[in-house]
Amino acid sequence: MSQIQRNPRSTLHALIPYGKGTSEVESLVSYFCRLAASHSVSTLVLSRTIAEHFEQIVAAGFDWHERQIAGIRESAFTWSAGLSALTSVQGLDRLTFLPWREVISQNGLSIVKRGQFCSACFAEDIECGRQPYFRLAWESAEVSVCSKHGQRLTRHCQHCGKDNVRHAAAFVVPGWCTHCGVPLAKAKEYQADVAIEPDELWRARQVGELLASQESITAEVSRNTYLAGITRIITELHKGHSASFARRIGIAKSTVHHWFKGDGTPTLAISMKIAAHHGTSLKQLLTGDLSDWQPPMIQKQLVLQLSSAVPKPHKTPREIDWLEIEKQLSTFLLLPTPISVLEAARRLDLEARQLYLRANKTTRQLGERWKTYLKRRQESKVIAAWPYLEVACLDLWAEGKAVTRREIVARVPEEILSPVANLLNVLKEVQAHLQRTGENENTHT
Structure with a gap:
């Protein structure tokens, strides 16, 4: 019968961020x-x-x-x-x-x-x-x-x-x-x-509009989509000439070439220049949503002529189905042997940081279950080693010797002792237990 998984209590105060979904979102x-x-x-x-x-x-x-x-x-x-x-x-x-x-x-x-x-x-x-x-x-x-x-x-x-x-x-x-x-x-x-x-006011408003949209974003913003929007601007407004586009926003043509042929990405300042010079908002430009955009001058446009060289492939951002991820994490909670958050992330081909950000409750349940499992496993190793440690301590006392780590290692088999963490603390507990037992026996006598 499976146990009910409870949401672990947070370590720090669960403060609610201010201004989410607005241009005044908290940093x-x-x-x-x-x-x-x-x-x-x-x-x-x-x-x-x-x-x-x-x-x-x-x-x-x-x-x-x-x-x-x-x-x-x-x-x-x-x-x-x-x-x-x-x-x-x-x-x-x-x-x-x-x-x-x-x-x-x-x-x-x-x-x-x-x-x-x-x-x-x-x-x-x-x-x-x-x-x-x-x-x-x-x-x-x-x-x-x-x-x-x-x-x-x-x-x-x-x-x-x-x-x-x-x-x-x-x-x-x-x-x-x-x-x-x-x-x-x-x-x-x-x-x-x-x-x-x-x-200055225009830039502040553009950044504010961009930040206000963050809360409603459901998919990762794609670099390819962004560059496709720039390609459309170059094609329709500059007749396919990237040099004309570069002059318009005050950058070198090689910089534009690096965006499309290499792995370069525009800075925020350049993106704002592109938006300002081509009649679109910063949010529309970065998201690649130019469905409502019209070039200032309507005329016959030329197709952008690119080099015949094979373009460098760009990695397409992975589309993550978080509902399915939640289901898999819930499945991990029912495994007979608990797994860590890092192991769960490895199996899902994600980062643990992503799990905490998008599947917080289930991820923390996994973490708590793993900690409990490690604690129980350590306790079982101490229980297994306890009789050996008691015998070793009694022998040392009988010989008039102090209980030290070196003496214990020499008397207890390695396969019994090596799994025990914090050996010195465990030895203190064993000696305290033996002393209490001895005192009780003397009292009854």
Whole structure:
């Protein structure tokens, strides 16, 4: 009879992210800081907790805020998966730019090194009775203004005047200065000396629209689909001439050639130029959804003439049926011998991080079942070795010798002793048990 599998309790508080499905979606940096504050620990302590979960070591001088955990690199993947595993909150990769990593080059997303923020957004959070938080849009270097309040983002505290006061500290409470502790919230006011250019507002709105769509994405964004959209733009608007297209957006023709013949991918800044110069939105361009797009000039177009060389094949992103994955994970839960999350990921040809992000509950059930199994197996090995250890301890005491690891190894067969973990701790328990037994016998006598 199979046992009912219960959802394991989360190790960390299951905080609900703010702004999901909107242009004001919370960044993973903000979520991490709020999580540390909710546990009353430093950001370094929480960093070590996440690292230990993935069996990694955090150096004493580790600067977590330099790791671009809200970007599109491996660190964002690892941190979002780790936080999902420890909090039981699924889909924390949607608090990063990871959904767009197939269509933005690894070095093509500039993340601000010094945390910027909109003081009016913080003031609005407090007014709405909400804890202030950092928006994901603020992490992008392409965003320099708040599209909602129409004011420039800042890195300075209006009270102490210090720079980089948003989150670069051991203890962070989002919305408060990490240097002087004064709230960073400030109602919007007219700034006559700070001019906001129309293109700055346009870029901020485009990034906001892109982030708002992340929550509703059901399939991986495809690089091939993106390049197919660029091909259509070149074909219909530039008569198939990639050189004309390159001049239009101010890049070299060889760069365009590298996209199609090599493994290059446009940067976010170049993608925004393509969208701005060809009458489409950034979201439509990156998703390859140009069904409603029309070239500014309607005329007979030429087919793009490509080189006769065989193009380098590009790996098509795998379409993952998560309902089927859930069924297979549930099957793994019923196996007579439990398996680890890593083994389950290997059998499904996935990464454990993906399982924590998309099938959080079942994955954590697998992990808990595996831990319980290891504990029971270790206990059985200790039980098997216990009589041998008792005899060895009694013999050593009778000979007037101390119980040491070397003496025990010399007296107990290797096949009995080698499976026992933490031998010294087990020996302490054996000796304590023998002493209690001896005391009881003396009392009865």
